[in-house]
Amino acid sequence: MRQAQSLPLLGHLDPAFLGLLDLVQQQLRALFGTANRFTLPIAGTGTAGMEAVVANCIEPGDRVVVGSHGVFGQRFAEAVRRAGGEVVEVRAEFGLPVDVGELERAIAAGPTAAVCIVHAETSTGVLTDLLPVAAAARAAGALLLVDCVTSLAGLTLSFDELGVDAAFSGTQKCLSAPPGLSPVTFSPRALHKAQSRRKPPPFYFDTQLLTGYFGADRAYHHTAPVSMIYALAAALDEVQREGMAARERRHRRAAAALRAGLQELSLQALVPIERATPMLTTVRYPGGVDDKEFRARLRQHHHIEVGGGLGPLAGKVFRVGLMGHGATLQNVLAALTAFAEALGQQGRSASHGEALGAAAAAFEE
Amino acid sequence: MRQAQSLPLLGHLDPAFLGLLDLVQQQLRALFGTANRFTLPIAGTGTAGMEAVVANCIEPGDRVVVGSHGVFGQRFAEAVRRAGGEVVEVRAEFGLPVDVGELERAIAAGPTAAVCIVHAETSTGVLTDLLPVAAAARAAGALLLVDCVTSLAGLTLSFDELGVDAAFSGTQKCLSAPPGLSPVTFSPRALHKAQSRRKPPPFYFDTQLLTGYFGADRAYHHTAPVSMIYALAAALDEVQREGMAARERRHRRAAAALRAGLQELSLQALVPIERATPMLTTVRYPGGVDDKEFRARLRQHHHIEVGGGLGPLAGKVFRVGLMGHGATLQNVLAALTAFAEALGQQGRSASHGEALGAAAAAFEE
Numbered sequence: 001m002r003q004a005q006s007l008p009l010l011g012h013l014d015p016a017f018l019g020l021l022d023l024v025q026q027q028l029r030a031l032f033g034t035a036n037r038f039t040l041p042i043a044g045t046g047t048a049g050m051e052a053v054v055a056n057c058i059e060p061g062d063r064v065v066v067g068s069h070g071v072f073g074q075r076f077a078e079a080v081r082r083a084g085g086e087v088v089e090v091r092a093e094f095g096l097p098v099d100v101g102e103l104e105r106a107i108a109a110g111p112t113a114a115v116c117i118v119h120a121e122t123s124t125g126v127l128t129d130l131l132p133v134a135a136a137a138r139a140a141g142a143l144l145l146v147d148c149v150t151s152l153a154g155l156t157l158s159f160d161e162l163g164v165d166a167a168f169s170g171t172q173k174c175l176s177a178p179p180g181l182s183p184v185t186f187s188p189r190a191l192h193k194a195q196s197r198r199k200p201p202p203f204y205f206d207t208q209l210l211t212g213y214f215g216a217d218r219a220y221h222h223t224a225p226v227s228m229i230y231a232l233a234a235a236l237d238e239v240q241r242e243g244m245a246a247r248e249r250r251h252r253r254a255a256a257a258l259r260a261g262l263q264e265l266s267l268q269a270l271v272p273i274e275r276a277t278p279m280l281t282t283v284r285y286p287g288g289v290d291d292k293e294f295r296a297r298l299r300q301h302h303h304i305e306v307g308g309g310l311g312p313l314a315g316k317v318f319r320v321g322l323m324g325h326g327a328t329l330q331n332v333l334a335a336l337t338a339f340a341e342a343l344g345q346q347g348r349s350a351s352h353g354e355a356l357g358a359a360a361a362a363f364e365e
Numbered sequence: 366m367r368q369a370q371s372l373p374l375l376g377h378l379d380p381a382f383l384g385l386l387d388l389v390q391q392q393l394r395a396l397f398g399t400a401n402r403f404t405l406p407i408a409g410t411g412t413a414g415m416e417a418v419v420a421n422c423i424e425p426g427d428r429v430v431v432g433s434h435g436v437f438g439q440r441f442a443e444a445v446r447r448a449g450g451e452v453v454e455v456r457a458e459f460g461l462p463v464d465v466g467e468l469e470r471a472i473a474a475g476p477t478a479a480v481c482i483v484h485a486e487t488s489t490g491v492l493t494d495l496l497p498v499a500a501a502a503r504a505a506g507a508l509l510l511v512d513c514v515t516s517l518a519g520l521t522l523s524f525d526e527l528g529v530d531a532a533f534s535g536t537q538k539c540l541s542a543p544p545g546l547s548p549v550t551f552s553p554r555a556l557h558k559a560q561s562r563r564k565p566p567p568f569y570f571d572t573q574l575l576t577g578y579f580g581a582d583r584a585y586h587h588t589a590p591v592s593m594i595y596a597l598a599a600a601l602d603e604v605q606r607e608g609m610a611a612r613e614r615r616h617r618r619a620a621a622a623l624r625a626g627l628q629e630l631s632l633q634a635l636v637p638i639e640r641a642t643p644m645l646t647t648v649r650y651p652g653g654v655d656d657k658e659f660r661a662r663l664r665q666h667h668h669i670e671v672g673g674g675l676g677p678l679a680g681k682v683f684r685v686g687l688m689g690h691g692a693t694l695q696n697v698l699a700a701l702t703a704f705a706e707a708l709g710q711q712g713r714s715a716s717h718g719e720a721l722g723a724a725a726a727a728f729e730e
Contacts, residue, residue, distance in 0.1 A: 048569050203444045223411065
């Protein structure tokens with residue numbers, strides 16, 4: 001994947017490159033579970049994809065219900081607010097899912113133009129059940145806009161079946177490609193909204209102009225980040241070879257293995273497995289363990305990077321990503337060994353032998 | 366450069382990566398000729414950099430004078446218009462520079478909030494003399510916003526001395542790095558405007574939030590495109606080793622060599638050398654030469670890609686980039702050989718021996 005970035009650069013309007021781009025778009029459609037023609041990588045990170053969705057689908061004055069139970073839900077709400085949307089934020093504590101009943105009532109309480117929801121909330125590890133959210137949005141005739149930055153290529157998505165109107169992702173999570181591109185998809189309904197706006201969106205994010213380049217015209221809009229698209233194409237080929245069902249299962253097995261091992265180390269996951277993202281597990285610190293020291297030890301002595309807690313969880317938890325390439329038993333075992341050692345450094349000696357055994361057993365189940 | 370993208374990925378908040386980022390920012394300041402603290406690569410292409418400049422520096426209702434003499438000037442005007450600016454577009458024919466007197470009169474004619482100008486217009490090869498534009502902007506108290514996508518790292522820039530308030534560039538032109546990042550710089554005056562806006566800009570482009578990540582806080586804003594930043598860092602090291610004065614001279618010598626050879630092939634440059642960009646030369650087709658056929662021949666038989674004409678120049682010219690790594694005598698000679706052969710294919714036989722001699726002589730001057 002990284003190696004793919006070192007190929008000689010083709011011009012971004014070169015026929016050979018455009019063929020590759022077609023294939024990338026086709027493979028992205030398969031991952032989103034959609035037939036949407038408008039499915040493509042935005043030249044920017046996941047947040048750029050969010051801006052593209054918001055800039056096209058939200059008009060000033062739109063009433064927009066946003067589920068917000070972590071940093072990325074808050075960010076979604078903020079982006080909608082900046083685009084002039086009247087945001088009704090349905091909040092849940094960090095670590096809990098958004099309450100579906102509350103969301104349904106908020107959607108039904110007014111003329112709702114759009115519903116925004118984060119599928120896999122990377123700041124907490126909570127996975128949203130999209131089914132009831134989609135039903136409520138549909139009943140209200142609202143557009144359903146989904147942040148699937150962390151779930152794409154880790155979980156099987158069926159966005160057409162659900163009725164998702166627009167979604168954005170990133171390349172550095174379960175695709176295991178470098179960060180810098182944001183795969184997005186827009187339904188015809190979302191495009192219709194985008195194209196009947198009173199005021200056009202910013203040039204960079206304009207779906208009509210993007211259609212010019214990614215459609216049959218291949219009209220120049222921006223210089224496609226050729227190297228990163230090579231990397232994305234290589235990543236998508238890998239997903240296709242593994243098969244999405246097997247890939248999802250691998251992510252789930254790695255998460256189960258991690259949790260089994262954590263238990264043996266007396267470490268507690270923040271989110272119960274039934275409503276947790278398999279690709280990211282948030283772990284509570286036991287009393288007396290210093291966050292900065294713990295994570296520095298992992299980085300410096302074990303070359304393992306875990307995320308810190310965000311927002312109200314800062315200092316209280318650490319976040320373990322097992323995404324794409326990383327979702328392996330080998331990585332789980334290395335992580336558990338490192339956790340045990342780093343806890344030991346802080347006077348909480350934990351024997352990791354049993355943890356490794358439990359993890360290996362859980363992985364095989 | 367491309368190889369640098371294959372290094373193992375560090376986390377975007379890893380101290381080792383943050384050190385590299387500091388160095389990149391410092392080297393970019395040297396290229397822009399600025400002490401602006403806010404100098405950094407936006408995660409997106411040159412057009413994303415343009416959006417960042419516009420989103421922060423233009424408020425709805427601002428009167429903005431935009432010099433427009435090619436595709437990128439038109440794009441700049443369009444972006445300002447979409448941001449709610451009242452655009453006064455000072456137009457010049459494709460291939461001519463914007464008339465300075467006309468620009469001065471437009472700036473003086475009203476309360477001008479900002480002046481937008483393209484330094485090296487890639488669609489025509491015209492170079493703008495920024496000095497009088499900067500003087501007129503300063504006299505009116507307007508912000509000066511500059512597109513230097515194609516000039517950065519090809520020409521020595523002294524933006525502080527000129528009084529440029531914000532500028533954006535790209536990585537795939539004279540830096541010879543892959544496309545996907547947009548180096549930008551904002552003066553304290555531009556930041557002040559950005560931060561005293563009534564309405565905040567889109568989240569992705571917000572200078573205040575970007576300062577959070579690129580400043581001392583290192584607060585998470587977006588996942589920095591780590592691989593591309595490696596590539597940019599490698600490119601900047603190369604520029605530093607060559608020295609900007611030598612690099613500019615190399616670009617000028619390559620352009621002179623190309624022009625000397627074109628003359629021997631009876632091909633005419635669109636723009637006289639005094640007001641042309643050295644990194645991009647636009648060449649008129651002689652009567653009877655088919656653009657598509659000519660460019661396809663270059664691509665398929667000589668592995669040389671030249672740009673087509675844009676806007677009113679479509680079909681009438683082709684554009685030869687000699688940028689960064691590409692600005693060498695060897696490339697000039699290969700291009701001239703290919704042009705002669707491709708013209709011959711279309712029945713305009715041209716002997717290229719004299720062209721090569723003339724080019725080599727001009728390169729040495």
